[in-house]
Amino acid sequence: MIELYTWGTPNGRKVSVMLEECGLPYNVHRIDIGKGDQFAPDYLEINPNGKIPSIVDSDGPDGAPIAMMESGAILIYLAGKTGRFLPASTRGKYVTLEWLMFQMGHVGPMYGQVHHFLRSAKVEVPYAIERYVKEKDRLYGVLDRRLGAVPFLAGDEYTIADVATFPWVARYEWHKTDLATFPNVKRWFDTIAARPAVRRGMAVPG
Numbered sequence: 534m535i536e537l538y539t540w541g542t543p544n545g546r547k548v549s550v551m552l553e554e555c556g557l558p559y560n561v562h563r564i565d566i567g568k569g570d571q572f573a574p575d576y577l578e579i580n581p582n583g584k585i586p587s588i589v590d591s592d593g594p595d596g597a598p599i600a601m602m603e604s605g606a607i608l609i610y611l612a613g614k615t616g617r618f619l620p621a622s623t624r625g626k627y628v629t630l631e632w633l634m635f636q637m638g639h640v641g642p643m644y645g646q647v648h649h650f651l652r653s654a655k656v657e658v659p660y661a662i663e664r665y666v667k668e669k670d671r672l673y674g675v676l677d678r679r680l681g682a683v684p685f686l687a688g689d690e691y692t693i694a695d696v697a698t699f700p701w702v703a704r705y706e707w708h709k710t711d712l713a714t715f716p717n718v719k720r721w722f723d724t725i726a727a728r729p730a731v732r733r734g735m736a737v738p739g
């Protein structure tokens with residue numbers, strides 16, 4: 534059984550969507566990051582970085598339990614465990630990892646900064662808003678050009694790169710983006726949003 538430690542954020546939902554897509558049974562543990570649950574000593578044993586999401590798989594490699602942090606690493610782990618959503622071809626695998634890293638290194642951190650400075654900052658910081666909104670729009674341009682050339686981020690197949698990116702784009706209202714201005718992203722977004730497993734995973738932790 535897999536134990537999922539999560540909260541209702543894009544990084545958390547990447548993992549619940551993947552677990553639903555793979556049909557893996559899992560128990561949800563709510564880590565309320567607003568109340569500081571992520572810093573509880575027991576939780577830091579699982580995720581030394583004090584963030585969500587994390588998993589503990591009682592049936593890990595070599596039959597021994599494994600605890601994992603970092604959503605991108607967790608997606609790679611679950612893809613390896615199930616043989617799903619990471620192409621078998623060498624080229625397909627590396628292109629998928631390329632776009633997964635693009636999400637982990639750019640889309641997540643930059644959209645997260647936009648959310649912070651538009652919604653949570655204690656003082657309005659126009660310089661930061663301008664900087665991160667500009668970068669967010671540039672990244673939407675990169676995604677839109679890519680998705681104008683191929684149906685999914687890694688090519689023809691739906692992969693963990695899409696699983697990772699979708700929950701961030703799903704917050705388009707938070708970062709004040711009109712998806713109609715990025716029509717290829719919108720086509721991709723609507724396709725993925727219609728998947729039943731995505732609907733279920735996006736509702737976690739409920």
Ligand SMILES: N[C@@H](CCC(=O)N[C@@H](CS)C(=O)NCC(=O)O)C(=O)O
Nearest residue numbers: 542543544566584585586603604605
């Ligand atoms: N690179 C990490 C980022 C995790 C992350 O930033 N999680 C946020 C929620 S989306 C969190 O736990 N924030 C609580 C905090 O910073 O104290 C991953 O992808 O797992």
